Amino acid sequence: MKDFNYHSAKDSKEASKLSSSNSAFLAGGMTTIPSMKLGLASYKDLIDIKNIKKLSGIKVSGKSVTIGATTKHVEVANSKEVKKAIPSLANLAEGIGDPQVRNRGTIGGSVANNDPSADYPSACIALNATIHTSDRKIEASKFFKGMFETALKKGELIEAIEFQIPEKSSYQKHPNPASRYAVVGVYVAKHKKDVNVAVTGAKPCVYNDKDLSKALSNSFSSTSIQNMELDSSDMNSDIHASAEYRASLVVTQAKKAVDAC
Amino acid sequence: MRKVTLEINGKKVEKEVQDSTLLSTFLRDHLNLTGTHIGCDTSQCGACVVHVNGNSLKSCTALAADIDGSKVTTIEGLATNGKMHPMQEAFKKLHGLQCGFCTPGMVMSAVDLLQKNKKPSDTEIRDWLEGNICRCTGYQNIVAAVKEAATKM
Numbered sequence: 048m049k050d051f052n053y054h055s056a057k058d059s060k061e062a063s064k065l066s067s068s069n070s071a072f073l074a075g076g077m078t079t080i081p082s083m084k085l086g087l088a089s090y091k092d093l094i095d096i097k098n099i100k101k102l103s104g105i106k107v108s109g110k111s112v113t114i115g116a117t118t119k120h121v122e123v124a125n126s127k128e129v130k131k132a133i134p135s136l137a138n139l140a141e142g143i144g145d146p147q148v149r150n151r152g153t154i155g156g157s158v159a160n161n162d163p164s165a166d167y168p169s170a171c172i173a174l175n176a177t178i179h180t181s182d183r184k185i186e187a188s189k190f191f192k193g194m195f196e197t198a199l200k201k202g203e204l205i206e207a208i209e210f211q212i213p214e215k216s217s218y219q220k221h222p223n224p225a226s227r228y229a230v231v232g233v234y235v236a237k238h239k240k241d242v243n244v245a246v247t248g249a250k251p252c253v254y255n256d257k258d259l260s261k262a263l264s265n266s267f268s269s270t271s272i273q274n275m276e277l278d279s280s281d282m283n284s285d286i287h288a289s290a291e292y293r294a295s296l297v298v299t300q301a302k303k304a305v306d307a308c
Numbered sequence: 309m310r311k312v313t314l315e316i317n318g319k320k321v322e323k324e325v326q327d328s329t330l331l332s333t334f335l336r337d338h339l340n341l342t343g344t345h346i347g348c349d350t351s352q353c354g355a356c357v358v359h360v361n362g363n364s365l366k367s368c369t370a371l372a373a374d375i376d377g378s379k380v381t382t383i384e385g386l387a388t389n390g391k392m393h394p395m396q397e398a399f400k401k402l403h404g405l406q407c408g409f410c411t412p413g414m415v416m417s418a419v420d421l422l423q424k425n426k427k428p429s430d431t432e433i434r435d436w437l438e439g440n441i442c443r444c445t446g447y448q449n450i451v452a453a454v455k456e457a458a459t460k461m
Contacts, residue, residue, distance in 0.1 A: 053310065053327035053373040073374065080330075080369050081351045093327075095374050121363075145439025146417065147354065150363040151370070225352075227438065 048084045055095040059102070059181045059204050065094045066202035072096050074117050077144070077152040078160050102155070102206055107132050113179075113209040116155025120144070123154060133174065135216040135234070139166050142220055144227050155205040158190075161197050161252065163283065164228040166220065168253035172245035173218075173234035174210040181206060194251040213238050217307040219300040221248075223287055230288050231296040235304035237267055244301055249282050249293045259301050269302040312376045316341070317385030325372045331365075332356045334372040335382060343383035343412050347441070354440030357413035357420075358382045364420035366439070383412035386419065394460035395419050395453070404453030406444030414440050418454045422461050428454070 053073075056062035062072060070092035073079055082088040096102060102117040107128045114123060123129055123140035130137045143149055143157075143166050157167040158178065170176070171187035178185045181204040190198045199205070213236040220232035229248035236243045244259040262271050279294035288296070313322045316339065323338055332349075335341045335358070347355035349368050356367045359381040386393035395415050398404065405411045414437065421428055421436040428436065433454045434447065442450060 048328050048330075050326065050328050053371065055374075055376075076369065076371070076374065077351070080371070084330075084349065084368075093371075097374065145354070146420065146436055147357060147364050147366045147369075147439050148351075151365055 049086075049089045051083075051090050052092045053095065054092060055098050058099055059096075059206060062094050062096050062099065062204050063181050063202045065092065066204075067092060068201060070094055072159070072204060074156040075119065075148075075152040077148050077156065078162070079156075096204065105129060109212075111209050111211055112136070113207050114154050115207050116158075116205045117153045118155075120149035120152050120154070120157075121146075124149060132212050133210060133216060135218045135236075136170055136174070136210065139170055139218045139220075139234070142166065142218075142222065142227065154208060158208060159197060159199060159205050161191055161195055162228070163194050163251050163253070164223075164230070164232075164248045165253075166218070166229060166232055166247065169218065169229075169232055169234040169245040169247040170210065171208065172253055172255050173216065173236040173243040174213060175236075175238065175243070176211070177209045178205055179207040179209060180204060188255070191253050196252070211238065215308040217304040219303040219307065221296050221300060231293050231300055233297060233300035233304050235263070235301060235308065237263075237308060242267060244304075246297050249297050251281075251283065256297065256301075259298070263301075263305065267305065267308075269305040272298060272301055272305070310373055312372050314372075314375065314377070315379045317381060323372075327371070327373050329372045331358070331360075331367040331370040331372050331375060331380075335367060335380075341382050341384050345409055345412055347409065347413075352439075352441065353410065353413070354417060354437075355410050355413040357416040357440065359416060359420060362420075362423065364417050381416075383416060386415070393419070395422070395457040398453040398457035398460065399450070402449050402453040402456055404445065404450040405442075410440060410442045410444075414442065414450055418450075418457065421454065422458055426461075427458055430455070 073093045073095045103115045106113045120140045176187040216236040218234040231248040234245040242263040244256045277294040279290040282290035284290040345355035347353035351369045
């Protein structure tokens with residue numbers, strides 16, 4: 048691994064101040080450190096945000112669940128408040144990676160990285176999340192821009208993610224048996240007015256499947272999407288699953304999710 | 309370079325390290341605690357699992373600098389007064405290993421499991437050991453060893 052300077056920031060302001068065009072924020076480091084070891088990324092400065100107390104914790108209000116950026120997956124998975132307010136979100140956290148990843152990896156890191164197969168971005172889309180950053184609030188639908196790309200600007204730090212509590216929801220993932228990343232993961236959330244069907248793993252970036260959402264908004268039952276065939280032309284294809292298989296998996300996982308709601 | 313202060317297996321350790329020093333490198337090369345193994349070095353195999361503040365962590369995927377001030381337990385820290393930890397005893401008794409390379413990580417992960425779940429089912433044990441790869445045993449005896457240890461811990 049190339050050498051770098053490690054800094055531990057005491058608050059968001061200091062973290063943003065320390066950042067440069069050649070730096071990265073470090074939280075759990077579950078992607079950052081392996082990427083740097085493999086030479087896929089290199090930075091002059093790593094700015095550790097783990098010690099900023101304000102960035103960690105879970106708050107539940109009547110309408111939303113707000114999770115601090117450095118809150119670990121294990122904390123979300125075990126949180127009684129999350130289990131009560133949005134059980135599917137706790138389930139999602141429990142299915143990320145392995146226990147060591149969950150002990151260390153953070154929600155903010157997962158969202159900022161926007162891996163095409165990561166779990167949390169689908170929760171953000173399905174649960175109409177608002178990403179609170181050091182500068183502004185960004186709606187999830189405008190946050191995820193493309194493969195590993197987000198609306199975050201250089202030096203902008205995610206502070207918390209606010210999820211809208213749905214009427215019903217479920218996340219169903221077909222995991223890669225080795226990494227537990229989603230080959231395809233579908234997060235269905237029924238809100239008062241409409242239904243979101245957020246899909247991860249299928250395309251280069253998480254997305255809300257408009258056809259499935261529309262069908263389920265009209266009739267919230269798995270039979271209403273039973274025979275749907277999705278366009279696979281822009282879906283991922285790799286040794287784990289072809290684009291056609293992924294297209295089929297999206298419908299299968301969506302049906303499972305609706306039935307589990 | 310920076311100074312890190314850690315409590316490792318109950319002993320205070322203060323050392324100068326490079327900012328980029330991995331915890332696994334720190335344990336093995338700086339402290340000669342070579343029980344922590346490096347298998348894949350890409351966060352997958354789990355041979356390097358240690359406990360940091362009571363929770364299991366892959367030491368190849370953390371910096372010595374970013375766990376500054378923490379309590380670390382490695383495989384060397386499990387035995388007390390020369391007596392093996394019940395998990396180590398169980399792995400020995402039930403032959404939960406073959407070549408032994410993955411064993412330190414397996415044992416450290418399994419101890420973390422039993423700290424959190426005193427009587428895990430076979431499925432819970434297998435799910436928990438998701439991040440620990442063994443290429444010899446087929447896991448049967450590892451699962452049996454963890455179950456045996458659960459009766460002794």
